[in-house]
Amino acid sequence: MEKKKLSIIDIAHLANVSQATVSRVINKNGRFSEKTGKKVEEIIKKYGYETNMTAKSLRIAKSKTIGLIVPSIENEWFASLISQIETYFFQHNYSVFICNTSRNKEKEISYFKSLDAKMVDGIICITGENKLPIDVLTRDIPIVCTDRVPAKNNNVYIVSTDHYRGGYIATKELIKKGCKRICIIVRNRSISVNEQRFQGYLQALKDHHLPYDDQLKILISNKEDNFEGAKRATLKLIENHIHFDGIFGTNDWRAYGAIVALQSKYLRIPEDVKVVGFDNITISKVSQPPLTTINQDTQKIAVNASKTLLDLMNNPANNTIKHIQTLPVHIVKRKSTENK
Amino acid sequence: MEKKKLSIIDIAHLANVSQATVSRVINKNGRFSEKTGKKVEEIIKKYGYETNMTAKSLRIAKSKTIGLIVPSIENEWFASLISQIETYFFQHNYSVFICNTSRNKEKEISYFKSLDAKMVDGIICITGENKLPIDVLTRDIPIVCTDRVPAKNNNVYIVSTDHYRGGYIATKELIKKGCKRICIIVRNRSISVNEQRFQGYLQALKDHHLPYDDQLKILISNKEDNFEGAKRATLKLIENHIHFDGIFGTNDWRAYGAIVALQSKYLRIPEDVKVVGFDNITISKVSQPPLTTINQDTQKIAVNASKTLLDLMNNPANNTIKHIQTLPVHIVKRKSTENK
DNA sequence: GTGAAAGCGCTAACAC
DNA sequence: GTGTTAGCGCTTTCAC
Numbered sequence: 001m002e003k004k005k006l007s008i009i010d011i012a013h014l015a016n017v018s019q020a021t022v023s024r025v026i027n028k029n030g031r032f033s034e035k036t037g038k039k040v041e042e043i044i045k046k047y048g049y050e051t052n053m054t055a056k057s058l059r060i061a062k063s064k065t066i067g068l069i070v071p072s073i074e075n076e077w078f079a080s081l082i083s084q085i086e087t088y089f090f091q092h093n094y095s096v097f098i099c100n101t102s103r104n105k106e107k108e109i110s111y112f113k114s115l116d117a118k119m120v121d122g123i124i125c126i127t128g129e130n131k132l133p134i135d136v137l138t139r140d141i142p143i144v145c146t147d148r149v150p151a152k153n154n155n156v157y158i159v160s161t162d163h164y165r166g167g168y169i170a171t172k173e174l175i176k177k178g179c180k181r182i183c184i185i186v187r188n189r190s191i192s193v194n195e196q197r198f199q200g201y202l203q204a205l206k207d208h209h210l211p212y213d214d215q216l217k218i219l220i221s222n223k224e225d226n227f228e229g230a231k232r233a234t235l236k237l238i239e240n241h242i243h244f245d246g247i248f249g250t251n252d253w254r255a256y257g258a259i260v261a262l263q264s265k266y267l268r269i270p271e272d273v274k275v276v277g278f279d280n281i282t283i284s285k286v287s288q289p290p291l292t293t294i295n296q297d298t299q300k301i302a303v304n305a306s307k308t309l310l311d312l313m314n315n316p317a318n319n320t321i322k323h324i325q326t327l328p329v330h331i332v333k334r335k336s337t338e339n340k
Numbered sequence: 341m342e343k344k345k346l347s348i349i350d351i352a353h354l355a356n357v358s359q360a361t362v363s364r365v366i367n368k369n370g371r372f373s374e375k376t377g378k379k380v381e382e383i384i385k386k387y388g389y390e391t392n393m394t395a396k397s398l399r400i401a402k403s404k405t406i407g408l409i410v411p412s413i414e415n416e417w418f419a420s421l422i423s424q425i426e427t428y429f430f431q432h433n434y435s436v437f438i439c440n441t442s443r444n445k446e447k448e449i450s451y452f453k454s455l456d457a458k459m460v461d462g463i464i465c466i467t468g469e470n471k472l473p474i475d476v477l478t479r480d481i482p483i484v485c486t487d488r489v490p491a492k493n494n495n496v497y498i499v500s501t502d503h504y505r506g507g508y509i510a511t512k513e514l515i516k517k518g519c520k521r522i523c524i525i526v527r528n529r530s531i532s533v534n535e536q537r538f539q540g541y542l543q544a545l546k547d548h549h550l551p552y553d554d555q556l557k558i559l560i561s562n563k564e565d566n567f568e569g570a571k572r573a574t575l576k577l578i579e580n581h582i583h584f585d586g587i588f589g590t591n592d593w594r595a596y597g598a599i600v601a602l603q604s605k606y607l608r609i610p611e612d613v614k615v616v617g618f619d620n621i622t623i624s625k626v627s628q629p630p631l632t633t634i635n636q637d638t639q640k641i642a643v644n645a646s647k648t649l650l651d652l653m654n655n656p657a658n659n660t661i662k663h664i665q666t667l668p669v670h671i672v673k674r675k676s677t678e679n680k
Numbered sequence: 681g682t683g684a685a686a687g688c689g690c691t692a693a694c695a696c
Numbered sequence: 697g698t699g700t701t702a703g704c705g706c707t708t709t710c711a712c
Contacts, residue, residue, distance in 0.1 A: 005478045007705055018683045023707060030708085031681055050478055053457040054403065055705035057394040058688050065458075073423045079414045086413075086440050090447070095454055098438040100426050107430070114435055117393040118405075138345045138390055227626055260628060286567055288600060288628065347689055358699045363691060370692085371697055395689035398704050 006049045015043045026051065057119050065095045066309065067115035067123040071103045076281045077298065078126055081146065084302035085124060092310060094121075109133045116141075122309045132156065142312035144305045147193060157312070159305040159325045163193045166294040166329040167200025170248050170276040173292060175208045177274055177337050179246030182210070183237065185218040185230050185254040197250045197278065215242055220254065230257025238265050245273055252277035252284040255291055259336070275336040289335035300327050346389045355383045366391065397459055405435045406649065407455035407463040411443045416621045417638070418466055421486065424642035425464060432650060434461075449473045456481075462649045472496065482652030484645045487533060497652070499645040499665045503533045506634040506669040507540025510588050510616040513632060515548045517614055517677050519586030522550070523577065525558040525570050525594040537590045537618065555582055560594065570597025578605050585613055592617035592624040595631055599676070615676040629675035640667050 008026075012019040017036060024030030025040040043049075057063040068085060070078050086096045097120065099111040108130075115123060116137050125132060125145045134143060134155065144157045174182050184201050186194045198217075205212050218237060220229035230249060234257065237244070247262075249255025255277030262273055269275055269289055277284050277293035284291040304325055311321055348366075352359040357376060364370030365380040372380075383389075397403040408425060410418050426436045437460065439451040448470075455463060456477050465472060465485045474483060474495065484497045514522050524541050526534045538557075545552050558577060560569035570589060574597065577584070587602075589595025595617030599609055607613055609629055617624050617633035624631040644665055651661055 008707095009705080019706080020683060020685095020708080021681085024682090027707080033681060036681080048476075048478065050453055050457045052398070052459070052705050053454075054394050054397040054459050055688090056707080058392070058398050058690085058704090059706045059708085061688075063394065073413065073426075074416065074419045076414065076416070079419050083413045083440055086438070087442075090440075090450075095437055095439075095458065097435055098426070099435075100423055100430075102427075110430075113390055114393075117390045118435065119392070119394050136388070138388060227622075256626065260626065263628065282567075283623075283626075286596065286600065286623075288603065348691095349689080359689090360691080360700075361698060364698090367691080373697060376697080392689050395704090396691080398688090398706085399690045399692090401704075 005052075006047055007052065008049075011040065011043055011047065011049050014047065015040045061119065062121050063119040064093060065097060065118065065120045066313075067097045067099055067111070067118075067120045069099045069101060069108065069111055069115075069123060069125045069127070071101055071127065073098065073100050077279050077296070080281075080298045081126055081302050084299055085306050088303060088306040089310075105130070105133075109136060112136050122313045124305055124309055140316070142309055142316065144309045144312070146301055146305050148196075157308050157321065157323055157325075159301055159308060160327070161296045161301065162326050162329055163196035164200040164203075166278060166296070167197035167248070167250070168204045169200075169329065169331050170197075170278060170294050171201045171204035172208070173276055173331055173333070173337055174246035174248060174274055175204065175210065177246075177270075177339055179274055180210065181213070181216060181244040182246035182248060183216040183218055183234075183244045183258075185220065185233065185247065185249045185258060187226075187250070188219045188222060194250055201248055216244060226251060226253035227257040227260075230254040231261045232257075234258040234261035235265070238262075238267070247273060247275045249275065249277045252279045252281050252287075252291060252293055255293070255336075256283050256287050259287060259289075259291070269336050270338050271340065277336075280332050284332075284334070287336070292334045292337040293332050294329050295332050296329055297327055345392075346387055347392065348389075351380065351383055351387070351389050354387065355380045401459065402461050403459040404433060405437060405458065405460045406653075407437045407439055407451070407460045409439045409441060409448065409451055409455075409463060409465045409467070411441055411467065413438065413440050417619050417636070420621075420638045421466055421642050424639055425646050428643060428646040429650075445470070445473075449476060452476050462653045464645055464649055480656070482649055482656065484649045484652070486641055486645050488536075497648050497661065497663055497665075499641055499648060500667070501636045501641065502666050502669055503536035504540040504543075506618060506636070507537035507588070507590070508544045509540075509669065509671050510537075510618060510634050511541045511544035512548070513616055513671055513673070513677055514586035514588060514614055515544065515550065517586075517610075517679055519614055520550065521553065521556060521584045522586035522588060523556040523558055523574075523584045523598075525560065525573065525587065525589045525598060527566075527590070528559045528562060534590055541588055556584060566591060566593035567597040567600075570594040571601045572597075574598040574601035575605070578602075578607070587613060587615045589615065589617045592619045592621050592627075592631060592633055595633070595676075596623050596627050599627060599629075599631070610676050610678050611680065617676075620672050624672075624674070627676070632674045632677040633672050634669050635672050636669055637667055 008019045008022050012022045022040055024032050025037050089096050101108040112133050113136050122142045127145055127147050147160050186198050218233040247258045249258050255275050267273055277291045280293045280295040284293040348359045348362045352362045364372050365377050429436050441448040452473050453476050462482045467485055467487050487500050526538050558573040587598045589598050595615050602613055617631045620633045620635040624633040
């Protein structure tokens with residue numbers, strides 16, 4: 001069956017009005033009589049007319065679409081954020097282009113160009129460390145990042161978690177539960193979320209008069225999987241007879257990797273070693289034993305980032321919007337740090 | 341700094357040619373001299389011109405964009421599929437609208453309309469059981485589903501896994517390893533993937549002369565979380581003193597829930613009870629013990645679905661394309677079904 | 681309160 | 697091989 005796509009002109013003819021009137025009715029802006037409005041709306045409903053968004057976008061130079069750039073969709077934490085951002089914009093009648101860069105710079109640049117060409121009204125980046133290629137953009141559109149980006153950019157707004165504080169609280173929990181020699185498992189990246197969590201760890205040690213021991217810093221290489229890397233590194237530590245009684249995994253997968261390693265060596269958690277993770281994703285809840293962890297409020301991050309972008313899109317001149325928002329974290333206590 | 345968006349006309353002036361020529365160069369179709377081509381391309385690069393896709397879409401009634409409708413992005417299996425589909429289309433110069441329906445019918449309809457209005461060239465649905473609202477579409481665009489949909493629709497193509505065979509193989513593995521009383525954990529839905537896996541289970545029992553016992557069918561309600569539901573239901577079974585020596589969890593989370601329940605009652609896996617899952621997602625690998633499971637080839641599903649859609653978009657009249665593709669599964673054997 | 685018409689940036693048919 | 701131009705469907709200015 002051939003489908004006939006109706007245009008505004010068709011509706012105008014059917015309703016015996018001009019296309020301008022139909023447009024006014026659709027957008028509820030211009031002035032038109034109640035009677036005309038009713039008539040047009042009826043025809044629209046009857047014939048199942050839908051606005052051609054490409055034409056509309058061309059005309060008004062807006063697309064009611066945003067771009068969401070993410071390093072990976074297959075990461076539960078990102079997925080949760082993506083899902084909530086998408087839900088938010090759906091409610092506000094925006095569509096979302098989800099762009100998966102796989103941490104590939106080329107792909108990221110390509111996506112920026114493509115989003116620009118598709119006339120998105122704004123961009124949210126769930127990034128981390130890298131500098132955004134905003135110079136490829138040919139239009140001035142607002143950008144919100146959910147993690148730290150090198151300052152300098154006045155056009156870029158940031159909504160992020162207090163990773164430093166998270167690292168601090170996580171470490172403090174272990175100290176309070178009696179741990180004296182606390183390992184930290186981190187990934188080896190320069191400026192990043194990891195580094196901030198690490199700094200929080202250092203400060204907590206210092207504040208509680210515990211020495212920092214470089215041997216207890218467990219590095220995972222950038223190629224390694226979090227779980228496998230943490231497991232491997234923890235096993236190595238045990239085999240090297242390096243003594244420790246607490247582990248701060250800088251994310252839940254790293255902490256869980258440590259747990260599995262410890263158990264394979266017949267070390268008991270929390271009796272022999274206590275463990276804390278970060279992120280509060282599923283694995284922390286279903287781990288055996290369940291994992292004490294630092295909760296990042298994804299919902300708040302998603303909503304704040306989304307709202308910030310929406311505000312900027314609706315009113316680009318608004319200068320009451322904060323450039324940097326740092327959101328609080330809290331600890332979720334579970335069995336992995338319990339004392340008997 | 342005010343950014344000036346250049347149009348084809350601007351480039352035409354700068355290059356001293358007509359806009360038609362610029363268009364020809366950009367699209368490498370029409371005829372133009374090598375010299376002109378070079379000149380125009382230089383100007384384009386120099387001034388950072390990017391095609392305005394809304395104008396192009398309007399003109400050619402195509403958008404180089406597809407819609408990807410998914411019930412949930414926060415499900416590892418879906419996320420993996422999404423990611424691979426997105427990668428495929430990125431390579432072929434298409435953008436992807438990822439639409440998260442949260443299994444909400446209203447949202448799904450709304451997305452179909454919106455995708456239609458945005459002139460997507462095709463749609464992939466990662467669905468499952470429900471009938472698609474393709475009647476809201478005003479244009480004839482190809483649709484590919486990665487799961488079963490009620491037949492009837494000639495416009496809808498299907499790429500799916502052989503869930504029946506998966507259920508069969510999973511059950512057979514348990515039988516081969518000596519299990520006599522095998523539980524199955526399923527969700528209570530009418531026509532679905534679950535049902536097919538269940539049918540495979542039944543057939544395997546029958547083929548090996550084992551009776552089917554209704555007591556061993558563990559139902560999880562639709563509101564319950566897979567992990568929690570399976571855990572709760574398994575505990576109940578144990579507390580009711582119903583004897584069993586094998587469990588087929590119809591997905592990995594259900595199987596893992598069963599494992600945790602068994603362990604909490606000091607039942608050993610695989611010595612006392614053997615367990616098989618389905619999907620081969622991360623939890624099956626990191627479970628203690630690691631879980632034997634049925635692998636669904638996400639890559640193949642993603643590629644076949646994507647390729648099918650691409651073929652249909654490039655050549656809508658192509659009738660050599662199979663309406664239904666069923667992909668094979670295979671078992672991944674791990675410790676949870678090992679014999680001493 | 682309504683209509684006529686210009687024009688957003690692009691492609692493609694047609695003319696030369 | 698290149699230029700001219702109509703028109704995709706929409707919004708919006710200007711007239712009335």
